[in-house]
Amino acid sequence: MMIRIYNTLTRKKELFKPIKTGMVKMYVCGPTVYDSCHLGHARSVVVFDVITRYLKERGYKITYVRNFTDVDDKIIKCANKTGITTHELTTRFIKEFYEDMDLLYVKRADIEPKVTDHMDDIIKFIEKLVSKNIAYEIDGDVFFAIDKFEEYGKLSGRKLEDMQAGSRVVIDQRKKNPFDFALWKSSKPGEPFWDSPFGTGRPGWHIECSAMSCKYLGETFDIHGGGKDLIFPHHENEIAQSESLHAKPYANYWIHNGFVRINQEKMSKSLGNYLSIKELLKTWHPEVLRLFLLSNHYRSPIDFTDKNMCEAGIGLDKMYSLLERAQAIEIKSTGDNLKNGEYWNQFKEAMDDDFNTARGIGILFTAIREMNRLFDMGADSGSLEKLSKIQNGISDIKRIGQVLGILNESPSSYAAYKKSQGTEENSLDSKMIEQLIDERRAARQAKNWAKADQIRKKLEENNISLEDSSNGTMWKYTVKQSVN
Secondary structure, X not given: OOOEEEEOOOOEEEEOOOOEOOEEEEEEOOOEOOOOOEHHHHHHHHXXXXXXXXXHHOOOEEEEEEOEXXXXXXXXXXXXXXXXXXXXXXXXXXXXXXXHHHHOOOOOOOEOOEHHHOHHHHHHHHHHHHHOXXXXXXXXXXXXXXXXXXXXXXXXXXXXXXXXXXXXXXXXXXOOOOOOEEEEEEOOOOOOOEOOOOOOEEEOHHHHHHHHHHHHHOOOEEEEEEEHHHHHHHHHHHHHHHHHHHOOOOEEEEEEEOOEEEOOEEOOXXXXXXXXXXXXXXXXXXXXXXXXXXXXXXXXXXXXXXXXXXXXXXXXXHHHHHHHHHHHOOOOOOOOOOOOOHHHHHHHHHHHEOOOHHHHHHHHHHHHHHHHHHHHOOHHHOOHHHHHHHHHHHHHHHHHHHHHOOOOOOHHHHHHHHHHOOOOOOOOOHHHHHHHHHHHHHHHHOOOHHHHHHHHXXXXXXXXXXXXXXXXXXXXXXXXXXXX
């Protein structure tokens, strides 16, 4: 089965046909490094990490480029406010980015360029646009002439005649068209600057990605990705300046991930409702965050709630509990000794359909339930056929885990983590917890409140908190608070 990708440019799913058979060139817009990473950043990075893992698993050789924007208005403002240089600021937050993403088991991109290391490439790109009369210079600033690109708006679906300039910003009256955007900004006091044929200054935001993607991937490449908030104006402007200059398609497939929301509102630094990776990892295992971020289709928004995180945590517990059972009967599958297992084939079918991790995770839990059923039937003393099914199922589960970036630890290491967080199961395993919750539910239905309270108290003594809702009862391990 061929891989199908939803292409933002065409607004439909298309069969994936890379420019060169067996090879994929992909560029993803990385972070603007002026603050710590939040969960919204993590979703994009994790989504494209999984896409990369899967394409490699399917046999493609990938060149994956993800950039760092290390010169920008926000960076300059933050550096000036804190009294350090922009280089010191961005160096600090690039280091933090790596620390956060390493904890989330995100693999490094093949090439991770910084804007400040590519000024010559950016300036040459702008010079070519000016020489072809696609861009123009005014008082040391250079603007892209939007009228030179007739297809402007094809990615976002916006039309210039329907847009209102100046609704949120003051229009630069020097522009030939209000929608012309900056390629080069002349230097101002207190800002970093570089020499150029247009005078000292720094690049605009959009030009950096066009220049760096061209340098490493060529004038046309296979996949361009990023968050949905980048569709307009960033990616729209990248297309305009790149295709105007090279007279050929910029990227063949455009992939955009949906937002992380809190209380139905987009998570962002500007709204002040963001959750940093560092803070989240004080409460949740990194693989719980990954599982949560992949639990919805990447194009859909995902809501951060304690309930959703709790569900992801319970799911991860079930995975490691199964691996522990498998370990007990000396099943030592590595996850790569079986290439066409039943559950892997189902997972592959889900991922081939626009990288549907939500469906893929559902298949993973189906496999876990079936393996537990076989264990409950007495796998340790069962037939060779039953053991073979478990062997194959565990192999598929581990292989799926490798693509999703989970199950990176041994069951003992996972148990040690939970113990260190004060979330160890003590004498209760997941199955026993579910059984007690069922007993409590029956007691409540029988109006036996004393028994229901007794069960809740027993769970609390084992660091289990309950959350009752119209959809049932959820449980999670609670972190013990140390007293100084």
